[in-house]
Amino acid sequence: MAATHFKLNTGAEIPALGFGTWQSPKGETKKAVAYALSVGYTHIDCAYCYGNEDEVGEGLKEAFDSGIKREDIFVTTKLWCTYHSRVEENLDKSLKSLGLDYVDLYLMHWPVAMNPFGNDERFPKLVDGSRDLIREHSHIQTWKSMEKLLATGKVKAIGVANYSLRYLKQLLPEATTVPAVNQIENHPSLPQQEIVDFCHEKGIHVTAYSPLGSTGSPMMKEPAVIKVAENKGVTPACVLLSYHIARGNSVLSKSITPERIKANMQIVKLDEGDMKILDDYTAELTKQGKLTRYVYPAFGVDFGFPDKS
Ligand SMILES: NC(=O)C1=CN([C@@H]2O[C@H](COP(=O)(O)OP(=O)(O)OC[C@H]3O[C@@H](n4cnc5c(N)ncnc54)[C@H](OP(=O)(O)O)[C@@H]3O)[C@@H](O)[C@H]2O)C=CC1
Ligand SMILES: O=C[C@H](O)[C@@H](O)[C@@H](O)[C@H](O)C(=O)O
Secondary structure, eight states: OOOSEEEOTTSOEEESEEEEOTTOOTTTHHHHHHHHHHHTOOEEEOOGGGSOHHHHHHHHHHHHHTTOOGGGOEEEEEEOGGGTTOHHHHHHHHHHHHTOSOBSEEEESSSOOBOTTSSSSSSOBOTTSSBOBOTTSOHHHHHHHHHHHGGGTSBSOEEEESOOHHHHHHHGGGOSSOOSEEEEEOBTTBOOHHHHHHHHHHTOEEEEEOTTOSTTOGGGGOHHHHHHHHHHTSOHHHHHHHHHHHTTOEEEEEOSOHHHHHHTTOOOOOOHHHHHHHHHHHHHHHHHTOOOOOOOOSOOOOOOOTTTO
């Protein structure tokens, strides 16, 4: 059987499969979250910048009212870039919207600070249309503020997201607390094996995001994925989600469609032969210089990912 949980460096367990909420629209998010929890998801991934945490909170409330216990659900949310100098304030806003008094995991969403006093609360821009960044506020400074949250009891663990090898190597020598998690884009078109290996070596759990290739699930059409799905008699989505668990990582999938939410709970154990087909596909893309990153917001920052540097 495939793993259902992984242990974090805090000793807590993170469910291997999580439910994503990015781009879940207003009017749909509460239903999607409540449905996901009702069919057995135990891990919900949120973020302040998704602008829908109030509806996620309503979905959580519906689940708690139905008898699901808070301690049985793993909730992650993320510090947004305009709050790098006001970390606890951003956490408090998320907790209020979510209707919770703690989250299981609090992540730095991107290792770059944006202007807290700019022309937009979440996405401030300069007159030339570029993002209004505070380049002199380093991600290490932000991490030090996040470390202080542990004593408040409002977060059970802290971690990072979108950290490349370069950024991890800058952070770790300065960190008092090793991040519990690095949440990164991951799928056979972008396995980021060097980051995964480094994180595993340092006791940092990896969570894969956009496993289906994000909006429109483009990864489901890849012939290698379809081949493994046919061999195993499962769906391409099942292969794409199971791939991470076989690599020792948790995975987040998002949907607002009830049938898909339920179908995405199917995880199977991929064997060496299945993984070889997917790894060969990655090797071929690498050879052709065709690795694909689907999520790369226009910060105008070199985050140190080799495919984007
Ligand atoms: N830390 C970070 O910076 C990031 C974190 N994340 C997190 O990871 C989560 C997952 O990643 P996300 O980018 O949303 O993308 P996913 O790879 O989960 O793909 C979501 C898309 O696939 C569709 N879909 C879902 N299941 C199926 C299925 N079984 N068959 C066909 N289509 C399907 C969804 O459609 P529909 O909803 O219409 O059903 C949606 O269009 C996010 O929601 C977020 O929580 C994601 C990106 C960045
Ligand atoms: O979590 C999902 C993504 O990182 C998302 O939060 C960003 O892409 C954001 O929309 C942005 O434009 O910076």
